[in-house]
Amino acid sequence: MIAKVVVDVPTMQTDKPFSYLIPNEFASLVGIGMRVHVPFGKSNRLMQGFIVDIVSITDAHIGQDEIAVKTLKSISEVLDFEPVLNDEQLELAGAMRQTVFAYKISILKAMLPNLLNSSYDKVLTTTDLTIANRYFDGKKGKRFSSLDKQAQALMMKLHRDGKIKLSYIAESKAAIKVVKRVSLVDIDLLNDLELTARATKRLELKQFLQAHLAGDDWSYTELVAMFSREVIKFFISKNILKLTEIEVSRAKDYFEKVTPDDHKVLNPEQMVAYQAITQSQDKTFLLEGVTGSGKTEIYLQVIAHAISQGKTAIMLVPEISLTPLMTNRFIARFGDHVAIMHSGLSDGEKYDEWRKIVAGQAKVVVGARSAIFAPLKNIGIIIIDEEHETSYKQDSNPRYHARDVAIWRAKYHGASLVLGSATPSLETRARAQKGVYQLLRLTHRANSDAQLPVIKLLDMRQHLTDQSGSFSKLMLDKISEKLAKHEQVVLMLNRRGYSSFIMCRDCGFVPDCPNCDISLTLHMDTKTLNCHYCGRTQPIPYRCPNCESSQIRYYGSGTQKVEAELLDLFPDARILRMDVDTTKKKGAHERILSAFGSGEADILLGTQMIAKGLDFPNVTLVGVINADTALNLPDFRSSERTFQLLTQVAGRAGRAQKKGEVLIQTFNPDHYAIQLAGTQNYEAFYKQEMEFRRKLNYPPYFFTVQLVISHQDEAVAVKKSYEVMALLQEQLSDQARLLGPIPKPISRTHNLYHYQLLIKYRFEPGLEKALNTVLDMTQARENKALRIMIDNEPQNFM
Numbered sequence: 001m002i003a004k005v006v007v008d009v010p011t012m013q014t015d016k017p018f019s020y021l022i023p024n025e026f027a028s029l030v031g032i033g034m035r036v037h038v039p040f041g042k043s044n045r046l047m048q049g050f051i052v053d054i055v056s057i058t059d060a061h062i063g064q065d066e067i068a069v070k071t072l073k074s075i076s077e078v079l080d081f082e083p084v085l086n087d088e089q090l091e092l093a094g095a096m097r098q099t100v101f102a103y104k105i106s107i108l109k110a111m112l113p114n115l116l117n118s119s120y121d122k123v124l125t126t127t128d129l130t131i132a133n134r135y136f137d138g139k140k141g142k143r144f145s146s147l148d149k150q151a152q153a154l155m156m157k158l159h160r161d162g163k164i165k166l167s168y169i170a171e172s173k174a175a176i177k178v179v180k181r182v183s184l185v186d187i188d189l190l191n192d193l194e195l196t197a198r199a200t201k202r203l204e205l206k207q208f209l210q211a212h213l214a215g216d217d218w219s220y221t222e223l224v225a226m227f228s229r230e231v232i233k234f235f236i237s238k239n240i241l242k243l244t245e246i247e248v249s250r251a252k253d254y255f256e257k258v259t260p261d262d263h264k265v266l267n268p269e270q271m272v273a274y275q276a277i278t279q280s281q282d283k284t285f286l287l288e289g290v291t292g293s294g295k296t297e298i299y300l301q302v303i304a305h306a307i308s309q310g311k312t313a314i315m316l317v318p319e320i321s322l323t324p325l326m327t328n329r330f331i332a333r334f335g336d337h338v339a340i341m342h343s344g345l346s347d348g349e350k351y352d353e354w355r356k357i358v359a360g361q362a363k364v365v366v367g368a369r370s371a372i373f374a375p376l377k378n379i380g381i382i383i384i385d386e387e388h389e390t391s392y393k394q395d396s397n398p399r400y401h402a403r404d405v406a407i408w409r410a411k412y413h414g415a416s417l418v419l420g421s422a423t424p425s426l427e428t429r430a431r432a433q434k435g436v437y438q439l440l441r442l443t444h445r446a447n448s449d450a451q452l453p454v455i456k457l458l459d460m461r462q463h464l465t466d467q468s469g470s471f472s473k474l475m476l477d478k479i480s481e482k483l484a485k486h487e488q489v490v491l492m493l494n495r496r497g498y499s500s501f502i503m504c505r506d507c508g509f510v511p512d513c514p515n516c517d518i519s520l521t522l523h524m525d526t527k528t529l530n531c532h533y534c535g536r537t538q539p540i541p542y543r544c545p546n547c548e549s550s551q552i553r554y555y556g557s558g559t560q561k562v563e564a565e566l567l568d569l570f571p572d573a574r575i576l577r578m579d580v581d582t583t584k585k586k587g588a589h590e591r592i593l594s595a596f597g598s599g600e601a602d603i604l605l606g607t608q609m610i611a612k613g614l615d616f617p618n619v620t621l622v623g624v625i626n627a628d629t630a631l632n633l634p635d636f637r638s639s640e641r642t643f644q645l646l647t648q649v650a651g652r653a654g655r656a657q658k659k660g661e662v663l664i665q666t667f668n669p670d671h672y673a674i675q676l677a678g679t680q681n682y683e684a685f686y687k688q689e690m691e692f693r694r695k696l697n698y699p700p701y702f703f704t705v706q707l708v709i710s711h712q713d714e715a716v717a718v719k720k721s722y723e724v725m726a727l728l729q730e731q732l733s734d735q736a737r738l739l740g741p742i743p744k745p746i747s748r749t750h751n752l753y754h755y756q757l758l759i760k761y762r763f764e765p766g767l768e769k770a771l772n773t774v775l776d777m778t779q780a781r782e783n784k785a786l787r788i789m790i791d792n793e794p795q796n797f798m
């Protein structure tokens with residue numbers, strides 16, 4: 001038999017599977033979707049690959065002579081005992097390959113938990129003495145890699161028959177976590193055990209055990225602490241005690257301390273949506289509901305319905321909203337039928353959750369973008385909350401959008417798909433307009449006491465005179481008022497686009513990153529200047545490197561600076577700051593939110609990461625310090641992003657009985673995105689923005705593909721960009737519009753110059769072929785130092 005293997009060769013990527021002979025020992029044991037090690041190239045280096053097909057020698061080589069078969073190399077090692085990729089995933093990878101311009105190997109790897117993409121070994125263990133004596137030199141277990149091929153094949157057979165157990169040891173310390181338990185097996189043997197009076201510890205353990213029943217068990221570590229390892233070992237050797245290892249889920253922390261929660265009675269609008277979704281199959285819905293309208297409650301009930309039909313569910317939420325606050329709502333309803341897939345989990349924890357899914361133990365997968373690949377069987381419903389979020393698009397290879405994968409999988413399973421948002425992406429809303437998706441709307445808040453907040457725009461051009469620091473007078477008055485009433489305040493500083501920097505007052509010098517064409521950002525806590533692109537840090541200079549002046553001034557308003565201002569103005573207020581710097585540590589994000597939720601602070605100050613998902617009843621004021629920073633970015637979605645962000649953050653106010661107020665400080669009070677966010681009128685925004693997109697031929701009227709060509713040498717980057725441009729012009733029809741090449745808005749990062757090209761098109765049959773030709777350019781020897789990034793439907797132009 002011959003296996004077709006997609007091999008992971010970083011320097012020579014290709015989709016073409018290579019043929020390898022399957023050694024006879026493994027003939028009945030290997031399957032499609034398993035990982036293998038194969039010798040590759042002249043040096044026969046061992047590479048990892050995936051078996052994507054198995055064919056008989058005659059099928060593979062009809063018409064070819066026998067010598068061809070004889071020159072085939074053999075698979076060196078089989079890495080899995082069972083396939084890690086199923087048929088659906090292999091089919092999906094094929095479909096994704098046509099729209100995500102990355103090689104298949106990177107798509108296949110994206111579907112697996114990290115642990116399976118890194119190097120590790122397997123340990124085989126058995127409780128069967130005959131097997132242990134025969135194959136493991138009398139020991140309990142053995143490393144798989146230490147066996148020869150025959151023995152490996154034999155082990156796979158024994159595993160299949162349930163005679164041995166298999167576990168993975170990750171070289172990256174991410175092995176399966178087990179707890180050791182010791183149980184009392186035989187009371188008679190215990191009572192008969194004769195001990196000398198000098199064996200005090202043994203006597204103590206004997207007495208301890210005599211007070212218990214057969215079957216009682218203890219933690220091994222605790223028992224060792226009480227009686228010592230040797231003593232316990234002695235009792236095990238006498239068959240009085242038995243040692244067992246139990247696998248524990250490391251994501252367990254999520255599941256503790258969650259109180260079960262019951263269905264709420266849906267209000268009429270929620271009911272209409274619930275019925276439409278549950279009474280259909282194979283359909284896509286846009287659930288457009290204002291903030292706090294009870295979308296999550298619908299998700300929960302729709303999932304419960306799917307489970308009652310014997311089906312499974314995927315629930316996607318943006319990474320940043322994946323807090324215990326959020327996941328608890330799912331665990332409270334579905335208990336340990338839930339698997340959580342969160343990037344904050346270690347590789348081992350993610351792997352545990354993945355196994356729960358493969359084993360069919362998990363029925364509901366709650367997770368961020370990559371959870372869309374969860375190998376669930378029999379999916380009944382897929383839900384994407386905050387569907388407009390850009391984090392659903394992966395910004396490295398393979399550049400897939402979770403929404404597209406969801407559409408494919410829903411179709412494959414005959415499942416329904418729900419896209420939920422208070423501010424849907426224009427693409428999605430337009431599709432609902434055309435009837436491709438069914439539109440369901442929730443127009444008021446679910447909690448009958450709660451009203452949408454009153455929003456006031458503060459014209460900072462007028463406030464310039466009475467402004468102290470970053471705040472207008474009215475904003476300060478309102479903060480004081482809320483603090484006096486012991487209500488909570490959320491303040492958002494929209495840092496997208498710029499943040500604090502230093503400048504010499506005498507010569508105007510601003511320090512730039514030497515690798516990237518961007519100014520360095522000031523970080524007061526570490527007293528450094530940091531590059532937000534390549535991570536470079538350097539000390540803050542005391543003298544200007546340009547003119548030696550000591551008049552260095554700090555500009556812009558970063559969260560740290562605003563926090564200092566607030567502390568000055570409200571010395572008694574308790575302030576929590578949430579930004580990339582305070583949330584670097586694992587779990588920090590959750591800790592800040594739960595501290596704020598339990599009233600340990602009066603003011604939560606943060607970047608856009610505070611805009612989503614917070615549901616705190618005592619928050620009655622939301623203040624946006626600078627609404628405009630995203631408006632002026634060179635990106636056609638800048639209005640959409642601004643509208644979405646302001647609407648989301650405003651939605652954090654007044655979610656329960658207490659009335660909410662929102663103040664938005666802006667220098668562009670007449671801009672439609674800001675005006676319409678002020679009235680929370682998504683539909684009006686949609687209409688106006690569509691008009692703008694239509695005039696300028698942008699999505700959703702046109703499709704877009706961005707190509708970025710990067711090289712250390714600017715001249716090479718330009719030359720290659722024109723080569724790519726010429727190739728596209730030749731292969732695409734006249735209908736397609738090509739823009740560029742132009743330098744990217746941030747034209748140099750990581751020591752590379754970046755040039756971009758944009759293709760806009762409505763219907764372009766030659767596109768796939770043309771882009772694959774461009775992709776293959778990177779494989780040419782002469783282009784070794786060249787990077788070409790192809791981004792289908794780019795979400796970010798910076």
Ligand SMILES: Nc1ncnc2c1ncn2[C@@H]1O[C@H](COP(=O)(O)OP(=O)(O)OP(=O)(O)O)[C@@H](O)[C@H]1O
Pocket residue numbers: 264265266267270289290291292293294295296297298422446447448612613614615651
């Ligand atoms: N039918 C209902 N009856 C009473 N309360 C409800 C009902 N549905 C939801 N709620 C409550 O209303 C609040 C908002 O609901 P939920 O969080 O589901 O809204 P959402 O639309 O998902 O919010 P957002 O998108 O703004 O985060 C929650 O506190 C929730 O418990």
Ligand SMILES: [Zn+2]
Pocket residue numbers: 513514515516531532533534535536749750
């Ligand atoms: Zn840099």
Ligand SMILES: [Zn+2]
Pocket residue numbers: 504505506507508509544545546547548549
């Ligand atoms: Zn200077």
